[in-house]
Amino acid sequence: MRVVTWNLWWRFGPWETRQKAILAGLRELRPDIVGLQEVWAAGGENQAEWLADDLGMHWAWAPSPAPERWRRRIGDPTVDIGNAVLSRWPVTDRRTLRLPAPSDVDDGRLALFTRLTTPSYDIPFFTTHLSSALHASAVRCRQVSALAEFVAENRGDTPFPAIVTGDFNAWPDSDEIRLFGGYRTAPVVPGQVFFDAWQYADPAAPSVTWDPANPYVAVGREPGARIDYIHVSPPGPGGLGHVRSVRRACDGPLDGVWPSDHAAVVADLRAGSHDEFDSDGR
Numbered sequence: 001m002r003v004v005t006w007n008l009w010w011r012f013g014p015w016e017t018r019q020k021a022i023l024a025g026l027r028e029l030r031p032d033i034v035g036l037q038e039v040w041a042a043g044g045e046n047q048a049e050w051l052a053d054d055l056g057m058h059w060a061w062a063p064s065p066a067p068e069r070w071r072r073r074i075g076d077p078t079v080d081i082g083n084a085v086l087s088r089w090p091v092t093d094r095r096t097l098r099l100p101a102p103s104d105v106d107d108g109r110l111a112l113f114t115r116l117t118t119p120s121y122d123i124p125f126f127t128t129h130l131s132s133a134l135h136a137s138a139v140r141c142r143q144v145s146a147l148a149e150f151v152a153e154n155r156g157d158t159p160f161p162a163i164v165t166g167d168f169n170a171w172p173d174s175d176e177i178r179l180f181g182g183y184r185t186a187p188v189v190p191g192q193v194f195f196d197a198w199q200y201a202d203p204a205a206p207s208v209t210w211d212p213a214n215p216y217v218a219v220g221r222e223p224g225a226r227i228d229y230i231h232v233s234p235p236g237p238g239g240l241g242h243v244r245s246v247r248r249a250c251d252g253p254l255d256g257v258w259p260s261d262h263a264a265v266v267a268d269l270r271a272g273s274h275d276e277f278d279s280d281g282r
Contacts, residue, residue, distance in 0.1 A: 001271040004031040005127065005165035005230050006250065006264035008047065010038040010081050011074050013216055014257070019047065021259035023054055025250040026086075029266060033116065034086040035127030035165030035230075041080040048084035057086040058116075062096040066108030083112040083127050083166075092117045097150045099143040105131050111147050111166075113154045120272060121240075124155040128166035130176070140169065140176040148180060148188035161233035161241035163269075164194060167262065169227050172196065180231065194231035197267040200243040209248060209263040216261035230267045242270040 008022055009015075026034065034057075039047045041063065052059035063082035064070070070081045085091065093115035101109065111128035128147055130140045147164070155162040170176045178184045182193040198207060208224040211217055217224070235242040251263035 001033070001269045002029065002031045003033050003035075003163060003165065003230055003267045003269060004029055004249070004264055005035045005037075005167075005228055007037040007129070007167040007228060007260060007262040008039055009216070009260040009262065010070065011040050011076070011079055012261070015040075017257050018259050019050075021254040021257040022250075023051060024254050025259050025264065026051060026055060029249055029264070031086070031266070032088040033123070033125055033163070035125070036084040036086065037127065037129040037167045039082055039084040041082070042076075042078055048086065052086050055086065057088060058091050059087070060085045060091045060094050060112065060114050062094075062110055062112040064108035064110060065098055066106065069107040083110060083129055085112060085114045085125060085127055087114065087116045087125070089116045089118045089123070091115070092122070095154055097146060099128070099130065100146055101131055101139050101143070105133050105136055105139060107131075109143070111150055113150065115154075115156065121160050122156065122158040123160045124151070124158060124162045126151060126154075126162065126164040126166075128164070128168075130167065130169045132169045137170070137175055140174075141179055144168075144176045144180040145188045148182070148192060152189040152192055155233075159236040159240055161236055162194075163241075164231040165229065167228050171225050171227070172198070177229070192233070194233055195243070197230040197232055197243045197246045197265070198226065200267075201246045206248055206251070209251075209265060210261070211251065211263060214258055214261055214263075216258060228262055228265050230265055232267075232269065235270070238272075239270050240272065244268045244270055
């Protein structure tokens with residue numbers, strides 16, 4: 001089972017050209033589930049719906065409840081921003097959580113929960129986008145605490161582990177990532193822990209998802225960092241949901257166009273005793 005997380009950089013930069021590159025990247029990856037951040041909707045069009053239609057996937061979308069600051073950045077009061085999920089399987093339940101933030105940095109960040117119903121079990125799948133200010137680690141700690149409780153409330157009774165994806169805007173050794181993981185410090189919800197899928201990566205593999213090699217990032221003169229994550233709870237019966245591999249993807253130009261300012265993260269998880277959902281073992 002192939003899981004992807006990707007921040008699509010909303011309507012920034014050459015967004016119409018980038019959109020074609022985003023679709024090309026996802027086609028090449030052939031994912032089963034995708035968590036997306038900074039997804040746009042405007043004039044009756046929705047980027048997640050457009051991608052899902054082309055890829056033959058189900059989709060769910062959660063718009064930001066406070067998009068005004070985003071709209072001011074591009075000078076267009078009509079465009080919405082939000083999180084989305086694309087899925088090979090039907091979305092049979094969904095809920096959203098507005099993440100807590102003080103007024104000076106609150107721009108309507110949220111978490112989206114979807115329940116994906118496969119022939120054998122349900123998958124509790126979440127995607128989120130945390131506050132981005134470099135100095136806002138304390139805010140992100142509040143947000144991951146709310147997120148962890150949201151996961152506990154919605155993960156349900158299913159053998160498949162919960163998957164939490166997103167742009168956490170936080171370094172791997174940060175307080176907020178340690179707090180959300182719950183195994184390097186006391187967990188927010190007693191007994192609930194999440195493994196950073198990147199711990200299963202080749203140590204020599206490039207890991208930076210906010211990369212100064214990307215021209216959209218280079219203009220900010222910030223150091224590169226891995227800030228995009230796929231978190232997975234401990235495996236279920238028979239190793240269900242175990243991370244088999246993980247890597248960075250969509251981390252260069254496609255047909256001469258960088259699709260986003262973020263690279264994607266791709267993880268292949270164990271789908272069952274014989275990985276029955278896909279003949280190529282995904």
